[in-house]
Amino acid sequence: MPDAHAAFIAGLPKAELHLHIEGSLEPELMFMLAAKNGVRLPYATVEDVRAAYDFSDLQSFLDIYYAGAGVLHTAHDFHEMTRAYLERAIADSVRHVEIFFDPQTHTDRGIPYQTVVRGIRSALEAAEREQGLTFRLILCFLRHLSAEAAMETLEEALPLREQIDGVGLDSSEVGHPPSKFAEVFARARAEGLPAVAHAGEEGPPAYIREALDLLQVRRIDHGVRSEEDPELMARLRKEQIPLTVCPLSNVRLRVFDRIEDHNLRRLKDAGLLVTVNSDDPAYFGGYVNANYQAVAEGLGFGTEDLAELARNSFRASWLDDDAKARHLADVDAYVERWRG
Numbered sequence: 001m002p003d004a005h006a007a008f009i010a011g012l013p014k015a016e017l018h019l020h021i022e023g024s025l026e027p028e029l030m031f032m033l034a035a036k037n038g039v040r041l042p043y044a045t046v047e048d049v050r051a052a053y054d055f056s057d058l059q060s061f062l063d064i065y066y067a068g069a070g071v072l073h074t075a076h077d078f079h080e081m082t083r084a085y086l087e088r089a090i091a092d093s094v095r096h097v098e099i100f101f102d103p104q105t106h107t108d109r110g111i112p113y114q115t116v117v118r119g120i121r122s123a124l125e126a127a128e129r130e131q132g133l134t135f136r137l138i139l140c141f142l143r144h145l146s147a148e149a150a151m152e153t154l155e156e157a158l159p160l161r162e163q164i165d166g167v168g169l170d171s172s173e174v175g176h177p178p179s180k181f182a183e184v185f186a187r188a189r190a191e192g193l194p195a196v197a198h199a200g201e202e203g204p205p206a207y208i209r210e211a212l213d214l215l216q217v218r219r220i221d222h223g224v225r226s227e228e229d230p231e232l233m234a235r236l237r238k239e240q241i242p243l244t245v246c247p248l249s250n251v252r253l254r255v256f257d258r259i260e261d262h263n264l265r266r267l268k269d270a271g272l273l274v275t276v277n278s279d280d281p282a283y284f285g286g287y288v289n290a291n292y293q294a295v296a297e298g299l300g301f302g303t304e305d306l307a308e309l310a311r312n313s314f315r316a317s318w319l320d321d322d323a324k325a326r327h328l329a330d331v332d333a334y335v336e337r338w339r340g
């Protein structure tokens with residue numbers, strides 16, 4: 001029944017909670033911006049770019065992803081990239097987004113922090129105003145850089161604290177445990193900024209524990225390796241700590257060999273609050289609905305499972321309780337109409 005699932009997924013109201021805005025930069029826009037800004041790309045055509053997206057692990061992806069972000073120069077460039085993502089998300093029946101940006105990728109090559117934030121926010125605000133999409137914006141620290149550099153980035157962001165809704169931690173995981181950033185996250189917490197962190201994508205379950213205990217995160221991004229630690233699994237279930245899982249990303253970065261091998265079904269059956277997201281859709285071959293479709297086809301998720309993933313996306317969001325209740329009622333009404 002793959003076509004029936006595709007139609008169900010297409011109209012299912014959902015939130016996306018794990019999306020790196022720089023990972024939504026499609027090769028076509030990358031080429032346009034490279035030409036406009038006089039940036040030389042090591043590819044002749046858009047097809048060559050897509051052919052280069054054959055990754056062996058997280059680092060092999062990050063090298064290409066950081067190079068691609070080098071075409072972004074002006075606030076308008078960041079606006080256009082964000083606008084393009086939001087258009088795709090709205091087409092996928094996404095009603096609320098919580099997106100990441102990596103300021104250090106840009107400030108380290110001379111682009112001012114405010115240029116980045118202004119461009120991204122102006123597109124988010126336009127989508128909210130014109131299409132009713134709601135959003136949160138999460139500043140991510142690059143964990144392969146120093147804790148001092150992360151603290152400097154936070155200090156640069158704090159004078160305009162209201163521009164961001166929280167902080168996160170991404171980039172090369174292994175060798176860069178959450179504990180490295182305990183002080184930075186304590187400072188963010190003192191400023192009232194909630195936190196998330198990538199953990200247990202390639203790194204061990206101990207990194208998930210550190211993210212919870214030392215960084216006091218509200219969600220774990222990925223977290224698929226929690227399965228190796230039964231005590232941690234029990235805690236994630238008991239405390240209903242959300243995992244923002246990215247199935248197509250995990251296959252493209254070889255966390256799992258095939259979608260059929262992904263552990264999302266087992267995590268869900270164990271009672272964990274799992275959500276499905278696209279991570280870096282321009283690089284991993286699909287936006288959020290393609291990820292829902294992948295778990296429908298590869299893991300046998302039926303309409304009730306898919307609806308529960310959508311409900312979880314709102315439960316795990318940073319929306320207030322009233323907004324959550326409205327979205328959950330919308331999902332229920334959609335499922336009812338579908339059954340009817």
Ligand code: ADE
Nearest residue numbers: 020170171172198279280
């Ligand atoms: N930055 C962008 N995508 C990422 C991922 N999947 N893991 C860690 N850092 C990232």
Ligand code: ZN
Nearest residue numbers: 020170221279
């Ligand atoms: Zn990610």
